[in-house]
Amino acid sequence: MMYQIRQMWLALRGNFTAALATLTTMTLTLALLGAVSLLTLNLERTLSGLEKEVEVSAFLLESANDATLLKTVQALPQVASARIVTKGKALEQLGQDLPGILEPGSLEENPLPDSLRLTLKNPRDVQVVAAQLKALVGVESVEYGEGYVDQALSTLESVRFLGYGLVLLLLLNSLFNILSTVRVGMFARRVEIEVMRLLGARRGFIRAPYVLEGIVLGLLSSLITAALLYPAYFALTGQLRTLLPSLPLLEDRRVVLELLVGLVGLGVLVGGLGSWFAANRYLRELE
Amino acid sequence: MMYQIRQMWLALRGNFTAALATLTTMTLTLALLGAVSLLTLNLERTLSGLEKEVEVSAFLLESANDATLLKTVQALPQVASARIVTKGKALEQLGQDLPGILEPGSLEENPLPDSLRLTLKNPRDVQVVAAQLKALVGVESVEYGEGYVDQALSTLESVRFLGYGLVLLLLLNSLFNILSTVRVGMFARRVEIEVMRLLGARRGFIRAPYVLEGIVLGLLSSLITAALLYPAYFALTGQLRTLLPSLPLLEDRRVVLELLVGLVGLGVLVGGLGSWFAANRYLRELE
Amino acid sequence: MIQLRHVTLEYPGAAQAALDDINLHILKGEFVYLIGHSGAGKSSLMNLILKRETPSRGEVYLSGESLRKYRGGRVALHRRRIGMVFQDNLLLQNLSVFDNVAFALRVIGVPQREWAARVLSVLAQVGLESRQSALPRQLSLGEQQRVALARAVVSDPPLLLLDEPTGNLDPDTSGEIIRLVQSTNLRGTTVVFATHAREVVEQFRHRTLTLRRGKLVRDDPFGGYAL
Amino acid sequence: MIQLRHVTLEYPGAAQAALDDINLHILKGEFVYLIGHSGAGKSSLMNLILKRETPSRGEVYLSGESLRKYRGGRVALHRRRIGMVFQDNLLLQNLSVFDNVAFALRVIGVPQREWAARVLSVLAQVGLESRQSALPRQLSLGEQQRVALARAVVSDPPLLLLDEPTGNLDPDTSGEIIRLVQSTNLRGTTVVFATHAREVVEQFRHRTLTLRRGKLVRDDPFGGYAL
Numbered sequence A, B: 001m002m003y004q005i006r007q008m009w010l011a012l013r014g015n016f017t018a019a020l021a022t023l024t025t026m027t028l029t030l031a032l033l034g035a036v037s038l039l040t041l042n043l044e045r046t047l048s049g050l051e052k053e054v055e056v057s058a059f060l061l062e063s064a065n066d067a068t069l070l071k072t073v074q075a076l077p078q079v080a081s082a083r084i085v086t087k088g089k090a091l092e093q094l095g096q097d098l099p100g101i102l103e104p105g106s107l108e109e110n111p112l113p114d115s116l117r118l119t120l121k122n123p124r125d126v127q128v129v130a131a132q133l134k135a136l137v138g139v140e141s142v143e144y145g146e147g148y149v150d151q152a153l154s155t156l157e158s159v160r161f162l163g164y165g166l167v168l169l170l171l172l173n174s175l176f177n178i179l180s181t182v183r184v185g186m187f188a189r190r191v192e193i194e195v196m197r198l199l200g201a202r203r204g205f206i207r208a209p210y211v212l213e214g215i216v217l218g219l220l221s222s223l224i225t226a227a228l229l230y231p232a233y234f235a236l237t238g239q240l241r242t243l244l245p246s247l248p249l250l251e252d253r254r255v256v257l258e259l260l261v262g263l264v265g266l267g268v269l270v271g272g273l274g275s276w277f278a279a280n281r282y283l284r285e286l287e
Numbered sequence C, D: 001m002i003q004l005r006h007v008t009l010e011y012p013g014a015a016q017a018a019l020d021d022i023n024l025h026i027l028k029g030e031f032v033y034l035i036g037h038s039g040a041g042k043s044s045l046m047n048l049i050l051k052r053e054t055p056s057r058g059e060v061y062l063s064g065e066s067l068r069k070y071r072g073g074r075v076a077l078h079r080r081r082i083g084m085v086f087q088d089n090l091l092l093q094n095l096s097v098f099d100n101v102a103f104a105l106r107v108i109g110v111p112q113r114e115w116a117a118r119v120l121s122v123l124a125q126v127g128l129e130s131r132q133s134a135l136p137r138q139l140s141l142g143e144q145q146r147v148a149l150a151r152a153v154v155s156d157p158p159l160l161l162l163d164e165p166t167g168n169l170d171p172d173t174s175g176e177i178i179r180l181v182q183s184t185n186l187r188g189t190t191v192v193f194a195t196h197a198r199e200v201v202e203q204f205r206h207r208t209l210t211l212r213r214g215k216l217v218r219d220d221p222f223g224g225y226a227l
C-alpha cells in the first residue's frame, strides 16, 4: 500500500499541470452543481408557494345566482376550493388597502361586483378552468393574472432545466478531465507500465496509483467546493432575506450540509470511478 | 508548414482525450463568458433604467411654503430635477389608478398632502438627499422606496461582480487546461523532442505543432460556443420579452454578433498564447 | 521445458514471416544460445515464450501447457516464472537501481525484509553495489544493462531469457556477466541467450540455435558461432 | 577539429568525476576509436562534443571555438554539423524509417526534392531499402541501429559521432556498417567511434583512445584493442 501511495504521489507530481487542470475543472463543476441544486431547492419552494397562490376570480353579474354557481364550480374536478366574495366584502377589503382614502360609507354606491374565488388542484389547469367559467351563465368576466402565471411557471421550469443541462455538461467535462488526467499519466508512463506487465505485475497493481489519484483529486476538489459554497450560500441568502423578505428561502443549515456531503460523495465517486474506468481502458489499449 | 500541420494532427490524435477535455472546458468557459457578458449588458440597461426611475418624494405640511422649498431643493448639487405635485393633482392621479371607485368629486375632503418629487443625478446619493430633505422646515415625511432601491442596486452590482469572478476563474481553468494539454503532449513526446533538439532542430520548429494545436482548439471551441450562444440568446430574449415586456432587453443582432466575434478572438488568443507559453516553458524544462 | 511446434509468427502488415515453422525443444536446465543475423527473429522468439506475442500458427508450450489460452492474470503468473533481460533494457525510470531490482521480488511476493540482502548480493555480482540509489538515467548504458541482468536473476526464476545482454558491455565485464549467468544455470535455471557476440559463444560453449530469416537452420549441441 | 583542454565533467550528485582532466586533439579527417570499460566515460565525452553536457572545468573547442558560450539557436547550428548515432538509438517513434532519415536533411535545410534520392541510397547501403515505410517499433533493434546510422551519415556532416553503433549487430552486418563509415571518412568526415567490439577495432585499424574511469590512459596512433 505504501508503495502505491508513493507511486500516486509521483504520478501527481510528475503530472502536476494536468492534475491542477482537473482539480480546478472539478471544483468549478461541483461548485456549479451545488449552486444549481441549491437554486433548484429554492425555486421549488417559490414554485410551490406560487402554485398555492394561483387564484381564479370570476366576477358575477348582478342577476347571477351565487349559490348555484358555487355548487356548479365546486363540482368541477380541477377545483380545490371555491368561495363567494360579496361586493360588500370586496369594498371592505379595498377600504383596508387604501386607508384614509376610502373610509367605510364614503361611497354612495358600491361599484364592485360579487365574485367567485377558486383555487385549483393543479395550477397548470388554469386556462381550462377559466374557459369553463367564462361559459357559465351569470359570469361576467374571469381573471387569473392572465399570461403571467403560466409564463412564470414555464420560465421557472426552463431555468431549472437549463441548470441541470449545464450541470450535466459540466459533469461530462469533469469526466473528460479525469479520463484525460489518467490517460496522460499512463501514456507518459506507458513504457514503465509495459515493463511492469512484462515482469508479471497484475493489472490491479498497476491501476492502483491512478485510481488513488482520481479519488484524491475528487475528494480535494469537492472539499474545496464545500468550503467555498457553504459560507457563500449563507451570505447570499442573508442578503436576499433583507431584500426580498417574502421569498421562501432555504435556510436550514442541516439540509444544506447534507447536500454538500452528497457533493463530496459525488466528487469522490466521479474521481474514483472515472480513473478506474480510464485506467482499465488504457491498460487494455497499451497491451 | 505541411509537416508542422501533420505533426499537429498527430499530436491531436495521439492525445485525443486531453484535447477533448480542453475543448469541452474551453467551450463551456467561453459559453459562460458570453452568457455573463450578455447578462451584464442587459443588467446595465436595466440598471440605468432603474436609476433613472429613482424618484424621491417629500410630503409637505399644509403650512409649508411650496415655492421656497422647491427653490431650496433645486439648489442642492445632487438633484437633477424637482417639481411640485399639488394635492389636487395627486388625487386626480389616484382616481385614474382606481377607475369606478374614486370618481372626481366623490370625496368631501382631499386627504392627500402636496409633495415635492425629485430625480437625482446619481441614484447612489439617495440617502444623503433624503436626510437633507427631512431636515427642511415644512417637510412632513420623505419616501424613496426605502431599502429597496439601494439594495437592488447593490445586488445587481454583486451579481455582475460574481459573474466576472466566475468568468475569471473559468478563464484560468481554461488556461490550465491548455497548459496541461500542451505539457502532456510534450511530455509524452519528450524523448522525440530531445532527439529533435539533439539533431539541431530549433525551438520554434519543435514548438510550432503545439502552438498550432492550441490555436485550433481555441478556434474550434469558440466557434462552437458562438454557434450555440447566438440562437440560445435570441430564443431566451424572445421568451422574456413576452413575459416581462417592460425589461429593456438587448436585442440588437449586430451588438450580439460583435460580442461573439470578440469571443472567437479571445478563444484563439487564449489557445495560441497559452500553448506558446506552455511549449516554451516545457521546452526549457526538458532541456 | 519449452517446446515450439510448427510456430509461425507474422506481424500484421509485414511482407515476410518473422518466424517460419519453427520446431524446437529446450529441456529443463539447458543453456541455449540463439544466434542469427540482425532481423533473423531472435527477439521475436523470446517474445513468443514471454507471451508478449502470440504465434500466427502453431503452439508454444511451457512445461507441456500451451500458452495460447493464457489470459490476464494467468499471463502475469506465467511471466513471474521468467527472468528476462530485454534487448533495450527497459528499466523503470522513476525507481532507483535498488528498487528496480527489488521490483522483481515484489512481483513474485517475496517478503520485504528479504529484499535488501538478495538485491545487494546480486548488485555486487554485477559490480554496481555502489550505485544502488542512482536512477537509471544516471547510469551508462552498460551499467543499465547490468541492472537489467541483476533484476532478471535476483528472483532465481526457473527460466531466464536474455536478449543481447552484453551488447553494451566490454569483453571483461561481459565475461563476468556470463559467469554469473552460468552459475545461475548450474543452480537449475534454464537459460536462453540471444547474442551477436562471437567471442562469448566461442569461449563458453553451449547448445547453439541458429536462425536465418525466421527459419531455424541449425541446432548444434556443441556450440560455435557460424552464421 | 576537436580539442579538449583539461576537461572535467562531474555529474551533480555523483561521487566520482565521469571525465577527469582530459586533454585531447582530434584532427580534421581523422578516424578515432574510443574504447574503455563500461562506465569509463565514452558517452560522456561524446555528449560534451555535442554540447548535450557542459564541462564542469576546462574547455571543449570545435574548429578553434569554445562551445561553452553557445546558446539556443547557436547550439542548434552546431549540432547540424554533427551526425550522431546515440547508444540507445533514439529514433523518432512516430515517423517512418524514411522520414527519420529525411529529418536530418530537413533540419539542415536540404530542399525536399533531393531527399528521396539521398535517403534511399543510404538506406540501401545499410540494407533497409525495403523497410522504408516501417515505423521504428516494427523493426528489430539491430535494424533500428542501422536506421540511426543512415540518419547520421545521410547529410554528409563534417563530424560523425558514433556511440556503440554495432552493439546490436552481428559481425557480418557490422562489417558492412563500418565499411560505410570508412567510406564517409574517406570523403573527409571526421569520425569518433566509441565501441566495445574488439573484432572491429582489431580488424579496421585506426587511432585508438582508451578511457579508464574518466581518465585518458592511452592514445595509440596505430590502434589495437587493449583495455
Ligand SMILES: Nc1ncnc2c1ncn2[C@@H]1O[C@H](COP(=O)(O)OP(=O)(O)OP(=O)(O)O)[C@@H](O)[C@H]1O
Pocket (backbone or CB within 6 Å): C011, C012, C014, C018, C036, C037, C038, C039, C040, C041, C042, C043, C044, C045, C087, D137, D138, D139, D140, D141, D142, D143, D168, D169
Ligand atoms: N512489430 C513488428 N511489426 C512488423 N515487423 C516486425 C515487428 N517486430 C519485428 N519485426 C520484423 O521481424 C523481423 C525479426 O525481428 P526480430 O526483432 O525478432 O529480429 P532479431 O533477430 O531480434 O534482430 P536483432 O538482432 O536486430 O535484434 C525483422 O525483420 C523485423 O523487422
Ligand SMILES: Nc1ncnc2c1ncn2[C@@H]1O[C@H](COP(=O)(O)OP(=O)(O)OP(=O)(O)O)[C@@H](O)[C@H]1O
Pocket (backbone or CB within 6 Å): C137, C138, C139, C140, C141, C142, C143, C168, C169, D011, D012, D014, D018, D036, D037, D038, D039, D040, D041, D042, D043, D044, D045, D087
Ligand atoms: N546523468 C548522470 N548522472 C550521474 N552520473 C552519470 C550520469 N550519466 C553518466 N553517469 C556516470 O558517469 C560514468 C560515465 O558514464 P558514460 O555513460 O560516459 O560511460 P560509458 O563509457 O559510455 O559506458 P558504457 O560503455 O556502459 O556506455 C558512469 O559511471 C555513469 O554512471
Ligand SMILES: [Mg+2]
Pocket (backbone or CB within 6 Å): C042, C043, C044, C087, C163, D140, D141, D142
Ligand atoms: Mg532482437
Ligand SMILES: [Mg+2]
Pocket (backbone or CB within 6 Å): C140, C141, C142, D042, D043, D044, D087, D163
Ligand atoms: Mg556509453
